[in-house]
Structures are given as structure tokens and as C-alpha cells.
Amino acid sequence: MDSSDQIFQDRELVGKVLRSDTNAFARIIKATENLVAQILFKMIKNEDDRKDIAQDVYIKAYKNLSGFKFQSKLSTWIAQIAYNSCINFYHKRRTELYDDFLGSREEDDEIIRNEVADPESSDFQIEEEIQGKELKKILESEIEKLNPIYKTLITLFHNEELSYEEITSITQLPEGTVKNYLFRARKTLKTNLLKKYKEGEL
């Protein structure tokens, strides 16, 4: 479905919800909950918190639906509410999202500095060395170690296959920052995979 068809369908559904058709809102939830789940699973560890935030996201969406201007897809707008709710959750809990984040950025910078210093560093072909299924498992555990924002960006770009524009709209981060974070996250993933192999863990 191209984006104009999607926006047309969004308009129709939103119109129905504003005319008090709750079934239309149920359809909106069904159509967008997978994207919301992807964000919440990457940003929030605790299952109960995820459940509360997921409900809160849609209550907020319902209450503010009349203010939705169709400047993006409805799913993007709801994903933006989900992402902001997660950020607010960290602010309220005063959780160390940002401290962790800064820490991981320094580590990444170190990795990148090393790479720049040694551009011919020996990469070997990952796929040949690590069997497919095992690689998937290791990659999953390495993703879990990333900062929540990196995890979310990686998931939105690679798993959900969203464009930079859509990711920018969801996270409200400048496009350059999104690209920079993605670069660091991928680099960290690749380096950790190779490091694990060299340390003989694989």
C-alpha cells in the first residue's frame, strides 16, 4: 500500500473514531500494536511496565486523535507517542538511561577510534565462521546489551524496515543523529561479534 492510500485509510478510520465508533479504534490498535510492541520491548525491560505503557499510549492517542493532522502515517504518530511515553517513563523513574547511553557512546567512540587508527584491521567473513542459527542467537543477545535507544533504532531500521524520515518522525531526533546512532550501534554489534569469536567463545 502506498503512502497516499495509507493516509486515505487513516482518515477514514480516524473519522469513524471521532464519530464515536470504538470498533474503528480497535482496528487502529490491531493495525499498529506490532510497531508499538517493537518499541516498548526494546525500551522497557519490565513486563508490567510495558503493559501499563502500552495501554497508556492508546489512551493518549484516543484522547488526542482530534488533533492528529495527517502529516505522517497514523502508525508513525502512534509510534511517536509510544517512544515519548518510554522516554517520559525513564524521566519519571530517574532511571539511568542517559548515563548508560553516555557510557556506551564513549565505548563506541573507542571502538571507532581504533578502527580509524587501523583501517586494515582483519575482518573475517562472519557467516563462514559462525553457523546461521548460532549467529542469530548471538546477535539477539548482543542487541540486548545495547542501549535502549540504539536497540530501538536498530529494530525500526532493520527489522521494521522504516525509512530515516519515519524514524526521525517517531523519535524526533535529527536525521544526522539517527544515522550516527545507527552507525555506532551496527559497528558495536559487528565488533562484539568478531571479538567474541576471537576470544574463543564461539
Next chain:
Amino acid sequence: MTNKHLSETEIQQFCFEQDTLGNSILEHVSKCELCSIKISNYKVIDEKLKNMKKESFNFDLSSMVLEQISADTSSSKFSMNVFFSFLFALMAIFIIGFAGLYVIDILKLQELFIDAFNPFIVVIALCLVIILFNYVGEVFSQHKKLIRLINTL
């Protein structure tokens, strides 16, 4: 063609934003084994990430949200109803009370009313009864809705 190996940024650009790179870089990659290996590693990671299992909620989110919306709507309707009943009763007290006093004054009936049967007290009591009935009615309808909801689960 450039003989310089690609930087990490260029390697990732080659994998994910190829259209932003110049021809000399593309040509280098086609002939350089080291850069090709680095690119293939990112492509493997990308492919694995694309095929990774998508997370989903293990509860019925739409039912939970719709229940909450319906509860919020009913509770706001409920408070509005109680508010309007109260407002209506208050207006009724003033209108009927002043009308009553006017009638009593015109007909010179003051001596018929002892303090306990003051028309104001009678009107206030009536209004309180109206508000109470309204409140009980609302609570009862809420209760019925809740029972219906529980039965559907």
C-alpha cells in the same frame, strides 16, 4: 578508482545508503577483497536483523484499552450527570423558594407556617431526594454495565 580502503562510515554507507557514494568507491569495492569482506559482514548482520522474530504482546491490548476508554467515558458522564442534577436542584430551590415566598406574602399566609414547615426546607428536602434518586440510579446503571462486562469476559 581509489586505492585507499574504505573507512567504516563508507563501508556502512555502501551497505545501507549506496546511492550516496561516488563511482570510484564502487569500483574499489568490486576489486578489493578486504573491503568486500567488511561489506559482506554488515550485509549478514542486516539480513539476520531483518529476519529476527518480531516481538508481540501476550495480552489482548485492544480489549483492555476499549474497556478503559468506556470506563473513563462512563465516569465522566456520571460526574457530569451528578453535577447537572445538583445545578438543576439548586436552581429549583431558588425559583420555587422565591415563588413560594412571593405567594405566601401575597396571600398573607405567614401564620399558617411554623418553622419546621418553612417552604425553603421543604424545597431543599425535595431537591435532596431528587439528587439521591439520580445518584442511586447512576450507581445502579454502572453496576449493571460492570456485570455485563464481567459476563462477556
